[in-house]
Amino acid sequence: DSGVTQTPKHLITATGQRVTLRCSPRSGDLSVYWYQQSLDQGLQFLIQYYNGEERAKGNILERFSAQQFPDLHSELNLSSLELGDSALYFCASSASGIGHNEQFFGPGTRLTVL
């Protein structure tokens, strides 16, 4: 158990819908990262937040957005869902915003868009 929690574990929804994925980092970690893992694209970094502020942006679509709240949990919002958004979404946390700190990954949320 990494100490990072993600809810829900599984999510099944339809195209065009909007979903919110939630992540709670390890106790004391200030940085949260979101990743998308799909069969064709592999593991892609989406976005990083550090202490409530956006720190780095990766291959995140405009239909997707994220935020980190004062209690440091983070939410990833996916809207106007398409079939290709079906993937495993991982959250990771690290102690600081410095890249070389180890990232601890959560169990992931499996999103299926029908």
Add this chain to the structure above:
Amino acid sequence: AQSVSQHNHHVILSEAASLELGCNYSYGGTVNLFWYVQYPGQHLQLLLKYFSGDPLVKGIKGFEAEFIKSKFSFNLRKPSVQWSDTAEYFCAALGPESSASKIIFGSGTRLSIRP
């Protein structure tokens, strides 16, 4: 563009065989390198990491990796694999931390160990 390449998509070995998984990166300058493992149905876990110093890095579970700057490589090795090493292995690289650099993962190598 920065990239990380793992050329072996699927490796099948027998128990006790030696393992080497290739990883090449295309960053210039200072780079931090990682190997992560994802066991079936589980989250990613860090095996080892290289930031500076000794280019031969020891990790958990008997794994090691060697950073060869001239070859832009960071290959993962284990002298004798076990069935429990069956997993997907990801190499990752992170550029200089001067400004919000982002970690880039390779496409992963699936390792299957025959008992």
